[in-house]
Amino acid sequence: xxDVTFDVLVxxxxxxxxxxxxxxxxxxxxxxxxxxxxxxxxxxxxxxxTVEATDEAAARGEVEEMCKRxxxxxxxxxxxxxxx
Amino acid sequence: xxDVTFDVLVxxxxxxxxxxxxxxxxxxxxxxxxxxxxxxxxxxxxxxxTVEATDEAAARGEVEEMCKRxxxxxxxxxxxxxxx
Numbered sequence: 001x002x003d004v005t006f007d008v009l010v011x012x013x014x015x016x017x018x019x020x021x022x023x024x025x026x027x028x029x030x031x032x033x034x035x036x037x038x039x040x041x042x043x044x045x046x047x048x049x050t051v052e053a054t055d056e057a058a059a060r061g062e063v064e065e066m067c068k069r070x071x072x073x074x075x076x077x078x079x080x081x082x083x084x
Numbered sequence: 085x086x087d088v089t090f091d092v093l094v095x096x097x098x099x100x101x102x103x104x105x106x107x108x109x110x111x112x113x114x115x116x117x118x119x120x121x122x123x124x125x126x127x128x129x130x131x132x133x134t135v136e137a138t139d140e141a142a143a144r145g146e147v148e149e150m151c152k153r154x155x156x157x158x159x160x161x162x163x164x165x166x167x168x
Contacts, residue, residue: 003121011130026131026155035150037087037136046095046130047110052121066119071110 003052008060009082010071018076047071059083066068087136090143093166094155097128102160131155143167 014020020045030038053059059084067079098104106127114122137143144167151163 029154030150033154035146038133041131041133044130044132046128047125049125051123062119066114070113077131
């Protein structure tokens, strides 16, 4: 069975309740630069790559396993996986 | 005119040709953990927030200005703005 290539985006965010000092700093700084009305700033990581798998379900399974073991710290981070 | 709230995602990526050591390290490490077929790994930032503006065009204009002045380093980074 030949493998297909999938484009993957993994967005890694802090879990709710985990401090996000980068986001807090941006939010505090924007008004002093003249930008108003911005709230709820969070900063995460976006990891993009391509993966070879037999189908989309297999690709998602492999990426979920990668997230758990390597790409995220599941104690403080959540991952949202988008496959296209 | 009353303001509307927009959800914004800014994805900050290295510009083409700029070294991405985080991505290179992930790509090199995955095979040793048993994950094969992964290539083209890039690591960027995902910044999410809400912004108040009169309409979507105004929101996009403000976010583009924020990216240029504050959220990205335009010499080495590109930003992709998604507004919903």
